[in-house]
Amino acid sequence: MPPSPAIAIVPATKADAEAIVDLLTPNVAKQIVLPRTADDIRAHIGNFHVARWHGHPGLAGCVALRDFGDGLHEIRSLVVAPEHGGQGLGSLLVKTAVELAVARHAKRVFTLTVRPNLFLHLGFTQVPVTDFPQKVWSDCANCPKRQHCDEIALALDLA
Ligand SMILES: CC(C)(COP(=O)(O)OP(=O)(O)OC[C@H]1O[C@@H](n2cnc3c(N)ncnc32)[C@H](O)[C@@H]1OP(=O)(O)O)[C@@H](O)C(=O)NCCC(=O)NCCS
Incomplete structure (x- = not known):
């Protein structure tokens, strides 16, 4: 089932920072994503896209890109709200982040994830x-899972 047409993926604004924290927080507690403060998100807001659910408060999802230099970008902070899961929104957010990486002349994008399948499909x-x-x-080095890491590294080389 495709995501509802009432959902639109758009560049985030600084006003989204607290709602992004709200999406991340339950997954930080499960050690699935790394914590980000609202200040950190605002400082890097140009790297974020969010999925807005027309007519509803809060966000349906978010994703961020991080530039490591030399054409290497990381997809991070990927979350879809549970009520919107399994409808392709996570895949659309990843595609959007890849498009941003292409626009920024990335040579390679990568991620560390416990949910490799949607990346493999892409x-x-x-x-x-x-x-x-x-x-x-x-x-x-600072990750609580460093002694028992269950994350898989995945990469996409861009022409
Ligand atoms: C991971 C997460 C972002 C997925 O969001 P989603 O909107 O449910 O993702 P999609 O609907 O695009 O994909 C759901 C499943 O359909 C699968 N799928 C996508 N495209 C497909 C295709 N063309 N054919 C078959 N299956 C497909 C995906 O591989 C995925 O499989 P999985 O459940 O084994 O992982 C969401 O569950 C979430 O926020 N989880 C908690 C935080 C997290 O794990 N973030 C990722 C860390 S990088």
Whole structure:
């Protein structure tokens, strides 16, 4: 079932920061996504897209891109609200982030995830996490799962 036509994926604005935190928080508690503060989100708002549900408060989903330099971008902070799950919205958010990466002349996008299937359907392939030492240095060292990491690294090479 496709997402409701009442849902639109659009660039986030600073006014979305608290609602993005609300989407992330339950998944931070489950150690599925990394925590982001509203201030951090506002400071990087140009990297976020959100799924707005016309006529409803709150957001249906969000995704962010992070530029590691040398054409390498990470897809992160991907969340779909449970009531909107299984309708293709997560895949659309990933596609939107990939389009943003292309617009930013990325050579490669990657993600670390516990939900690899939707990325595999979009052409990502599994790669060793050691392909991304920048990510390991910046995030994995402080991650509560570093001793028992269950995340899979996936990458998509862009022409
Ligand atoms: C992961 C998450 C973003 C998925 O959102 P969603 O809107 O349900 O995603 P989709 O509807 O696009 O995909 C749902 C399933 O359909 C599958 N699917 C997508 N396209 C498909 C296709 N063409 N053919 C068959 N299956 C397909 C996906 O692989 C996915 O499978 P999975 O349940 O095994 O993972 C959402 O469940 C969520 O927010 N989870 C908590 C946070 C999280 O895990 N974030 C990801 C960390 S990077």
